[in-house]
Amino acid sequence: MPTIPAALMFTLDPHSGIPIYRQLQEQVRRLVASGQLRAGVELPSVRDLALAHAVNPMTISKAYSLLEAEGLLQRNRGRPMTVAPRRRAVDPAERRLKQIEPQAEALVQSARQLELSRRELAALLDRIWEKEHE
Amino acid sequence: MPTIPAALMFTLDPHSGIPIYRQLQEQVRRLVASGQLRAGVELPSVRDLALAHAVNPMTISKAYSLLEAEGLLQRNRGRPMTVAPRRRAVDPAERRLKQIEPQAEALVQSARQLELSRRELAALLDRIWEKEHE
DNA sequence: CCATGTGTATTAATACTATAATACACATGG
DNA sequence: CCATGTGTATTATAGTATTAATACACATGG
Structure with a gap:
């Protein structure tokens, strides 16, 4: 069981003027680029993230979908999203x-x-x- | 006649994801705060700015209106917007x-x-x- | 088997951003 | 006086962002 709520890895501010889905998208990009999120690691569930940040689940899902289209995340039917396998583990x-x-x-x-x-x-x-x- | 097109004081990028009117709004705020735009100075006309940046005039007008509501700019019927008189000329x-x-x-x-x-x-x-x- | 957990598709409604085409009220200089 | 220059109001259209309420397909553990 996860002792630390992974949903708090991210900072989402609905009032910042920047679309929420893009805030999440960029933060995931950075955490993956730096190796803080390594290939295979499971991401917080859409519902958990949405609940923790008082945001609509579909807004989270949108970010995840875009990241999957980028090739950064991998969808696993019925299972949490994971970080996709990468050529380099960490960006230089x-x-x-x-x-x-x-x-x-x-x-x-x-x-x-x-x-x-x-x-x-x-x-x-x-x-x-x-x-x-x- | 103005030799330097004042419209180029600003950087507006329609594709940055940040609303154009807010890009302009924030830049004017900073130029006023630093005294690069002093009280009484006339701002570029809505149409000039719109033309120079390939943007709709009403988008510029919206920024100007918000800045006037903030008290940073002053409207002068039939005349260009000017920087409003301020307590301090320059923010510390x-x-x-x-x-x-x-x-x-x-x-x-x-x-x-x-x-x-x-x-x-x-x-x-x-x-x-x-x-x-x- | 089935309750519970994944992510997603769908549809609807609302708000914000930006464009577009006019038209208006006012000021200024020739 | 009037052409030309201000900013603005109006209306319409389009695209995007977000919320909302369901419903679905799949995987896992008991």
Whole structure:
């Protein structure tokens, strides 16, 4: 039996303006890319996730379906979704950096529009990094 | 006559998944907060912006209306929108940092889910910062 | 066998986003 | 005066996002 509710691996905010299914989709992508979700691992059930985050089950299912279409997840009839077997177990750092790049570019643009210095931005990120140390 | 098309102050991407009107809204907020758009300055016309970014004029108008409701912009019948008079000309760094915080938190979360190190993230941001040096 | 657990398909309803084509009220400069 | 420039209101259409309530097919453990 799972002692830690796996449904809490994810952060879903219905009020963030970003579609819920896409929040989930991107987080799964990252956890798989980093190997925190390895091939064969079962994902939280649609109903559990939906319940834990007060969201409609079909919204979760939509994310799962898209991830299956991407080849990241594998559907198993009557059984939980699993992480699909992959060529590489873990994406090399270069690929993972590529994945986060657009988000980083957007942040830099915001910082410049706010006329923050590079050091102010770096300090902010350090502070947040510490605050969320696991 | 304006030599530099002011419409290009903004970056609008219809395919980013973020509503266009909100992209514009947030960018204006930041430029005002930093004083790059000072009180009294006229904003690009709805039609110019719409044309320059291949977007519907009403989408721009929606952003302007929301910004006017926020008190950041001022409508002048028959005349271009202007930046509203403000108590402070420029937000102090603290307020500007507050404004970018959620975006920074999201980036840190992504980096952690990708199991990037703090230094890898910092290096990426430095690289992007240099690349977009004005 | 069957209760319980998977994910999914279906259909309906609602809200938000964006486009489109007009039309209007107002201000300004020639 | 009036062409031209503002922003806006209106109406309609389309696509997307989300919720909701069922129902189904399959797998597993007792």
